[in-house]
Amino acid sequence: xxxDRRQAVFLESLRRFLRRSALVNLxxxxxxxxxxxxxxxxxxxxxxxxxxxxxxLADKDxxxxxxxxxxxxxxxxxxxxxRLGPDRAARLLEQCADDDAxxxxxxxxxxxxxxxxxxxxxxxxxxVEQLLIYEEETAGRIMTPDVLxxxxxxTVEEAIRTIQERGRVEMSFYLYVVDQxxxxxxxxxxxxxxxxxxxxxxxxxxxxxxxxxxTDTDQEEVARVAAKYDLxxxxxxxxxxxxxxxxxxxxxxxxxREEATEDFYRLAGTSEEERIEPSVIKSARIRSPxxxxxxxxxxxxxxxxxxxxxxLEHMVGLAAFVPIVLAMGGTTGxxxxxxxxxxxxxxxxxxxxxxxxxxxxxxxxxxLGFLYGVLLFGASVGxxxxxxxxxxxxxxxxxxxxxxxxxxxxxxxATVMGASMPLLLHRLGFxxxxxxxxxxxxxxxxxxxxxxxxxxxxxxxxxxx
Amino acid sequence: xxxDRRQAVFLESLRRFLRRSALVNLxxxxxxxxxxxxxxxxxxxxxxxxxxxxxxLADKDxxxxxxxxxxxxxxxxxxxxxRLGPDRAARLLEQCADDDAxxxxxxxxxxxxxxxxxxxxxxxxxxVEQLLIYEEETAGRIMTPDVLxxxxxxTVEEAIRTIQERGRVEMSFYLYVVDQxxxxxxxxxxxxxxxxxxxxxxxxxxxxxxxxxxTDTDQEEVARVAAKYDLxxxxxxxxxxxxxxxxxxxxxxxxxREEATEDFYRLAGTSEEERIEPSVIKSARIRSPxxxxxxxxxxxxxxxxxxxxxxLEHMVGLAAFVPIVLAMGGTTGxxxxxxxxxxxxxxxxxxxxxxxxxxxxxxxxxxLGFLYGVLLFGASVGxxxxxxxxxxxxxxxxxxxxxxxxxxxxxxxATVMGASMPLLLHRLGFxxxxxxxxxxxxxxxxxxxxxxxxxxxxxxxxxxx
Numbered sequence: 054x055x056x057d058r059r060q061a062v063f064l065e066s067l068r069r070f071l072r073r074s075a076l077v078n079l080x081x082x083x084x085x086x087x088x089x090x091x092x093x094x095x096x097x098x099x100x101x102x103x104x105x106x107x108x109x110l111a112d113k114d115x116x117x118x119x120x121x122x123x124x125x126x127x128x129x130x131x132x133x134x135x136r137l138g139p140d141r142a143a144r145l146l147e148q149c150a151d152d153d154a155x156x157x158x159x160x161x162x163x164x165x166x167x168x169x170x171x172x173x174x175x176x177x178x179x180x181v182e183q184l185l186i187y188e189e190e191t192a193g194r195i196m197t198p199d200v201l202x203x204x205x206x207x208t209v210e211e212a213i214r215t216i217q218e219r220g221r222v223e224m225s226f227y228l229y230v231v232d233q234x235x236x237x238x239x240x241x242x243x244x245x246x247x248x249x250x251x252x253x254x255x256x257x258x259x260x261x262x263x264x265x266x267x268t269d270t271d272q273e274e275v276a277r278v279a280a281k282y283d284l285x286x287x288x289x290x291x292x293x294x295x296x297x298x299x300x301x302x303x304x305x306x307x308x309x310r311e312e313a314t315e316d317f318y319r320l321a322g323t324s325e326e327e328r329i330e331p332s333v334i335k336s337a338r339i340r341s342p343x344x345x346x347x348x349x350x351x352x353x354x355x356x357x358x359x360x361x362x363x364x365l366e367h368m369v370g371l372a373a374f375v376p377i378v379l380a381m382g383g384t385t386g387x388x389x390x391x392x393x394x395x396x397x398x399x400x401x402x403x404x405x406x407x408x409x410x411x412x413x414x415x416x417x418x419x420x421l422g423f424l425y426g427v428l429l430f431g432a433s434v435g436x437x438x439x440x441x442x443x444x445x446x447x448x449x450x451x452x453x454x455x456x457x458x459x460x461x462x463x464x465x466x467a468t469v470m471g472a473s474m475p476l477l478l479h480r481l482g483f484x485x486x487x488x489x490x491x492x493x494x495x496x497x498x499x500x501x502x503x504x505x506x507x508x509x510x511x512x513x514x515x516x517x518x
Numbered sequence: 519x520x521x522d523r524r525q526a527v528f529l530e531s532l533r534r535f536l537r538r539s540a541l542v543n544l545x546x547x548x549x550x551x552x553x554x555x556x557x558x559x560x561x562x563x564x565x566x567x568x569x570x571x572x573x574x575l576a577d578k579d580x581x582x583x584x585x586x587x588x589x590x591x592x593x594x595x596x597x598x599x600x601r602l603g604p605d606r607a608a609r610l611l612e613q614c615a616d617d618d619a620x621x622x623x624x625x626x627x628x629x630x631x632x633x634x635x636x637x638x639x640x641x642x643x644x645x646v647e648q649l650l651i652y653e654e655e656t657a658g659r660i661m662t663p664d665v666l667x668x669x670x671x672x673t674v675e676e677a678i679r680t681i682q683e684r685g686r687v688e689m690s691f692y693l694y695v696v697d698q699x700x701x702x703x704x705x706x707x708x709x710x711x712x713x714x715x716x717x718x719x720x721x722x723x724x725x726x727x728x729x730x731x732x733t734d735t736d737q738e739e740v741a742r743v744a745a746k747y748d749l750x751x752x753x754x755x756x757x758x759x760x761x762x763x764x765x766x767x768x769x770x771x772x773x774x775r776e777e778a779t780e781d782f783y784r785l786a787g788t789s790e791e792e793r794i795e796p797s798v799i800k801s802a803r804i805r806s807p808x809x810x811x812x813x814x815x816x817x818x819x820x821x822x823x824x825x826x827x828x829x830l831e832h833m834v835g836l837a838a839f840v841p842i843v844l845a846m847g848g849t850t851g852x853x854x855x856x857x858x859x860x861x862x863x864x865x866x867x868x869x870x871x872x873x874x875x876x877x878x879x880x881x882x883x884x885x886l887g888f889l890y891g892v893l894l895f896g897a898s899v900g901x902x903x904x905x906x907x908x909x910x911x912x913x914x915x916x917x918x919x920x921x922x923x924x925x926x927x928x929x930x931x932a933t934v935m936g937a938s939m940p941l942l943l944h945r946l947g948f949x950x951x952x953x954x955x956x957x958x959x960x961x962x963x964x965x966x967x968x969x970x971x972x973x974x975x976x977x978x979x980x981x982x983x
Binding site for chain 1: 708748774806878
């Protein structure tokens with residue numbers, strides 16, 4: 054990717070200092086770049102340079118190294134750790150936020166990950182292992198356990214002192230108040246704390262109307278709750294209501310972006326892995342299964358059409374209308390599918406509304422099917438006549454009517470598929486975005502062909518013969 | 519939508535108090551619900567009850583009314599204001615955050631909006647009008663101008679006092695430091711402030727490495743910057759670098775969700791307006807233009823196929839393979855389109871990489887086209903033979919080869935369309951998600967049919983005749 058001038062100069066200095074092993078200069082240079090701006094530079098380095106740079110950082114300034122490591126695009130962090138070996142990897146991960154360290158370790162092979170953990174400081178190891186217990190994509194996994202919990206009996210003055218004494222706590226804008234057994238009982242913002250006299254106790258001023266999630270809450274649900282209530286951080290509690298950690302807004306934003314991207318890719322029958330490894334062969338491998346599904350489904354459509362050979366031979370002009378009937382069906386079905394998938398993701402379509410939603414979609418499709426059926430009737434009569442595909446006006450009109458009805462039916466069928474697939478998947482606990490659109494397109498092609506040729510053979514053929 | 523038991527009880531009390539005009543009870547009841555949980559209850563009320571409730575709130579407790587008003591789903595807030603009339607609307611909007619008030623007013627008819635503004639308190643009117651100057655979907659429009667700006671010469675002690683004295687400032691976790699002419703020169707977190715001795719001046723401890731956006735920055739870019747740098751708020755400056763306001767993280771999250779939803783709906787050729795007005799007729803009207811595009815495109819495919827009538831009559835079995843050639847092309851093209859659309863949205867695909875990206879997609883499609891071309895060759899030879907659609911093995915093999923090549927070419931064509939369309943739209947400054955997928959599907963159907971029948975007529979027909 055093209056770098057701007059400033060980046061190019063930076064990269065040149067970086068390389069020069071690396072060649073000369075000018076450690077002091079290197080360190081000074083790297084503190085000048087925001088960690089979030091580092092990845093495009095990293096990607097310009099050779100593998101050798103990347104390794105050399107992080108070896109140096111792991112040995113001399115693991116904190117700086119960690120801040121750069123966590124910003125690397127998905128997949129590249131683990132790859133780098135593998136090359137660095139367990140000792141240096143451990144030095145770097147000790148300096149990462151616990152949730153970031155857990156994420157990186159989870160992407161590594163179990164054996165190597167265990168080797169790294171063995172080499173980490175005991176308290177860091179314990180904190181990270183604690184997170185790894187939770188399943189991926191749950192609140193427990195994306196939370197940071199490093200949260201400031203203050204006893205409810207503490208005074209405002211004591212609380213302020215505690216904050217001032219305490220080292221780095223990840224983004225602490227809310228203060229959580231707990232009882233003796235570490236149950237979460239209230240919350241306070243730093244600003245509210247400042248507004249009260251020093252001797253007041255926290256339980257007198259804390260807000261008790263708490264929004265919490267549990268350690269096993271799905272990360273998508275966590276993001277939804279945070280977005281709904283405009284929270285900067287959501288406290289995470291265990292089954293007993295004890296404060297286990299906090300999910301901060303930056304993680305929520307990452308989840309929202311990730312989930313939207315995931316749904317996008319899934320819609321097209323490909324996967325977000327495409328982002329990570331940009332080789333043509335890998336891309337082809339990822340996209341292939343969905344193409345295979347379409348291949349099989351549409352081969353079936355071919356078998357259907359092939360079995361109506363007699364009808365086709367009698368009215369070869371019918372073949373011209375197969376694409377429009379199938380494409381209109383597929384498009385309508387996918388419109389329904391997408392409206393419902395997104396509705397489920399944003400919470401607009403709720404459980405218990407399945408039947409109403411389905412009927413609504415069917416109503417829309419019925420209306421559109423009627424309109425476009427009439428339109429296609431007109432267009433096909435004209436075309437059959439104009440292109441000389443029908444022997445006489447009566448045949449043209451009858452054929453056009455059949456094609457129009459086939460279009461409407463195929464659109465209704467596609468909508469039933471498009472609307473019920475995501476609802477069904479959601480009901481069964483799967484991601485409704487998975488495979489819906491290729492499936493809708495393909496099944497519409499097979500069933501739409503069948504509807505089309507059945508109508509032509511049973512209704513039309515006897516009339517025009 | 520189904521309410522849970524608690525909501526049902528709540529709704530019943532709400533209605534009873536409304537009927538009896540039991541104002542005190544009503545108010546007490548409403549303060550018990552979180553504003554974000556209010557919309558499902560609101561939607562259960564009759565129009566009359568909705569009006570009555572907000573008339574009461576506008577007169578007796580506009581602050582509570584405003585907090586509920588801003589949470590109503592898009593479209594419902596403006597509808598309610600229209601029914602309330604300009605006086606009561608003005609009372610409620612005065613109590614909204616300025617950016618929320620501006621949003622609501624922008625959705626109303628100009629004349630009515632002006633009437634409301636006339637009736638608002640002068641200082642509120644001025645603040646909202648100031649925001650309305652900025653274009654929709656820019657930083658200026660979504661920012662709140664109500665930001666705490668401290669002079670750089672102030673001491674820590676004075677700063678803390680200012681914060682304590684100042685009323686509600688929207689989510690103030692960062693403190694912005696300005697020079698004499700209100701230029702933004704630094705930033706401090708509330709926590710950093712607490713960690714320094716009282717007599718230190720702000721310019722000595724502030725961070726000068728600022729991430730800012732301008733009032734005319736697109737909201738999508740604002741969200742990208744906030745997400746990248748994990749910021750809770752981004753300061754917005756005017757052309758002269760003066761602090762104009764701040765975009766807070768809750769607005770960023772709304773932007774991210776809105777933009778993802780918008781892209782989703784656009785992919786399917788429908789619109790997010792579907793969320794607002796759930797009538798079948800409205801839905802059909804929104805989805806119809808895209809169906810019309812597909813209709814016209816695939817009618818064109820029909821004209822193409824119809825014009826090869828001679829070829830079809832000679833080899834009626836070809837018709838069976840039209841759907842698979844078109845569907846595989848459409849699927850491949852849409853996979854490319856979606857990978858690129860999302861890549862552009864998340865910043866993975868950058869300007870200046872257009873050609874590389876296009877070639878990469880073409881490489882992937884070439885590989886997949888080759889694989890599935892060979893597969894279809896085998897499958898079609900078998901099918902032609904098995905269904906008796908080819909007179910002899912030689913014809914079956916030649917026909918199968920033609921179909922396989924047509925598939926590969928059609929997949930490559932679709933990929934060029936799918937990859938270049940979003941890149942072109944992006945280059946021209948349009949949203950790359952607009953219309954791409956219906957366009958790719960439709961053009962592939964027309965051109966794929968042409969490729970298929972040209973090959974059959976020019977290459978195959980002379981050989982098998």
